[in-house]
Amino acid sequence: MDAIMNSSPIIPAVAVPEGAGVTVYRTIGSPALRDHDPFLLLDHISSNNPDDYSAGFPLHPHRGFVTFTYIIDGHMVHQDDMGNSGDLGPGSAQWMKAASGVIHSEMPQQENGLLRGFQLWINLPAANKMDHPEYQEYSAEAFPIVETPDYTLKVLIGRFADTHAPIMDNSTDVTYFDVHVQPGKHFQHRLPAGNNSLLYVFEGSGQFNA
Template sequence: MNATSTHTRQVARVVRGQPTSDGAGVKLTRVIGQRELDMLDPFLMLDEFRSDQAGDYIGGFPDHPHRGFETVTYMLAGRMRHHDNQGNSGLLTPGSVQWMTAGRGIVHSEMPEQQDGLMWGFQLWVNLPAAAKMCAPRYQDIAPESIPEIQPAPGVRVRVLAGSVDGVEGPVSGVAVDPLYVDVSLAPGTRFSLSLKPGHNAFAYVYAGSAHIGAADASQRIDRGDLAVLERDGDDVLIAATDEPVRLIVVAGRPLNEPVAKYGPFVMNTPEQISEAMRDYQSGRF
């Protein structure tokens, strides 16, 4: 259990994911980047994809461009192969994470490397500050065995993808918004207090079971498929399982407080920069 803090964050609002499709018809649930929650600075989009029906995912995400932000893919089940126009290739397997910085521009594909079975995971889009939007693209491909898992209390398991929990550092590094990204598993009846940096925006997304989030006297039940946006003020978040196991991701980051111009796969600061990105892509300059 983390050290006791002076103020526990409460749930500011609850958002339900909405079914949609992307890529070549891949069915998914969009949680951030929809009408109810357009963005949560610096987070631009959160999708959960989960299906054991090949027709829902087999088309994958053929070649497409990105500029001005980062994509984070975290696999729970299934395998996804990525290629890009910089000569990079890699395989995402269960428990792995890929933190891709698109920077000034990249064209890549993400295609299932399976014909059947469960495909399950998340893709998060993280904004880049204006000063870094035109940086060189890079990948951080992290294998499952490189992601530390801690047990801060009986019945509590935490995988640390990015940031620090109880002095254990996640493998993702060099990200401008100083993110925390953890995958938390709680046995029935257990609880866990997770430290958060003051002023950072944070959310918790429950993907299995149900949890009570917030101080015990004012907690809110968050069910599978719900995202809890947390208050910005506070030093920690308290998560308690119900009478069944619960799994959730908790993500936090420093808000950029900069103008955002979005158009499809491009995220810049002004409409003029979006037009420039489109011209550069169409003329093969990515």
């Protein structure tokens, strides 16, 4: 489920067929939340059935936005028409600025019976929609981790206090954390005024704003 931080409605994830018949779980981009500027779509990939994602996401185009793919468990084998290819493993991520246009494929694979991850679409400003496409892949070790007695936080995009992620994008100014809160503890983070934000709970349960 999602909790939108400024008004806090609960947005349930909706099962949506994508690719070659693959099911993803969508919040942003669903009928309940068409967009959440600058976010266009958020898909959650999650299965312990090896047949669920065997067909994958064959060649398809993107244009005018950024995709950020974050793998928690399993792998995502990918390639594109810019000549890039790779295998995103557990904890790794891909930042792809489609801009003027990219054609790529993504083929998920389980590891130890698990496949979990997310893909976020981030709209580009009008001035950047026809930029030259860019691509970068990051290993799990590339992302700094902040550990406290209350929580463990991985900084994926932007910064948290004095800790900076390897991905800093001035055109979208997005911040993205993966936070694990210890049982009975809490995590608190102050957002800039007017910031459109969301909290996606994908494991466990808790309270928001007490």
